[in-house]
Amino acid sequence: MNFEKAKKLLxxxxxxxxxxxxxxxxxxxxGFRHEIVNGSALSPSSVIGEIVDGMVVEQRLPLGADHVEALNLQVATFGRQNTGILHVDIYGEDGTLISSAQGRLEDMGDNQVIRFxxxxSLDGMRKQYSTVKIWSEGCQPGNAITVYYGNSVQAGKYTLQKGIASEDLYQVDGTSGSGTLCAYFNGYNDLIFYKVYWPLILFVYAAVAVVIRRWWNQAKQGKCNPLTTFYxxxxQYGFLTRQLVSRDFKTKYKRSLLGVGWSILNPLLTMLVQYVVFSTLFSNGTKNYPVYLLTGIVFFNFFNEAINMGMTSITSNAALIKKVYMPKYIYPVSRVFSSLINLGTSLIPLLAVMLLTRTWPxxxxxxLVFDILCLVxxxxxxxxxxxxxxxxxxxxxFLWGVVSMIWMYLTPIFYMDTIIPEKFLALYHMNPMYQYINxxxxxxxxxxxxxxxxxxxxILTAVVVFAIGVSVFRKNQNRFVLYL
Structure with missing residues (x-):
């Protein structure tokens, strides 16, 4: 190992x-100082009736944030231009009034979510429940609005009923209704990550430096270790790696009329087909569904293509492995890099769809540099x-063909994770591809x-899986030639 070149590389x-x-x-x-908290509400199914003077609507709601700034309420005006004032009072668990807000009815449109x-802000009550009381002033029958309630979640064309505890049902003048108000709190949580970010960055760097220093000393003694392998x-084999990447990339589009253009057309055509099939089923409530869908397609296609190519990298290069010595890990690594080029070209149609749908960069x-680096x-x-x-x-x-298909359907490419039952969400979010795509x-x-x-x-999923992969490969690479 040339230590001067190694020092420059490090x-x-x-x-x-x-x-x-x-x-x-x-x-x-x-984003590192505060975590924005947007509560969620059930899908609206009906309205509670006009909220006129003297009428009180109550709802028990969790505050759910360190600092609660507003309550969002979905209202209906019956298509009228109403007048008056709608009051929203917030009571704590001990029954004391802790905050209030109000809004003019003439400023409220039909089927709108109004922010009060x-x-x-309501501070320090993240784990507490509140009682929301809604009442009106200057509102008589024919000149009042109403609010929506629901008891289910709408996922495209599918309706999922939710179990609601009796104490969580809305009440009108003390009488319980049949659902919960379409209301939720907005706020933010304080994060300590901002304060510990740079100490953490320096700690990781120092820890890696200690390990590399040890490998450096071993390399001077002529011992092989991950540092010498990476070098x-x-x-040493950088030129050969580039040649393998170039060969794989050229072979993929050999005798193809459009050539690399397929890297642009393939995700677009896939998106068009899936958009036609799934947009009516799963696009409800999805912000900018075309970009949502194409992002999932581009990232999962890279994942699937890179693994399919890397999986056969040893067996497909059997003749070369038997004749010429070179580190065997170069073969799967070069396949991943050639797929990375396809990912780069696939980002072009994604950018085009963003601009067409006015999702400005x-x-x-x-x-995305960090996200793609971890994914690679x-x-x-x-x-x-x-x-x-x-x-x-x-x-x-053949087994991977089945696993990859299951993996694709377990990843929210064309649907949102809101259709997943809440009790399975924690397990569902452990899917690494969910994290990268999200x-x-x-x-x-x-x-x-x-x-x-x-x-x-x-970072965790990338490092853990990579460490396991390196360990498995190193322990078995010397026996590869016996099975080729």
């Missing part, structure tokens, strides 16, 4: 690490594991940074 990686950390910190902004902002791949798009590391780990299995068991190819959608569609937990999930 310096470049250190600079990249801190530049990436700084970019994430400044682009994320308040509080003069001061060999980047420097924001600074949060820069965070995760896919490399999966490719190392499956290429090892494929060498010993040819049935791996991260991308937040950056692209919402134009904000995901919360810190999303970053940690992406």
């Amino acid at each position: 310096t470049q990686l250190s600079v990249f690490y801190f530049l990436l950390a700084a970019m994430i910190f400044f682009v994320a902004g308040d 902002s509080f003069a001061e 060999a791949m980047v420097v 924001k600074w949060s798009l820069l965070l 590391v995760f896919v490399m780990g999966m490719s190392l594991i499956l290429s090892t299995c494929m060498t010993f068991f040819q049935d791996t190819l 991260f991308a959608r937040i950056c692209i569609i919402d134009g904000i940074s995901p919360n810190p937990i999303s970053y940690l999930w992406c």
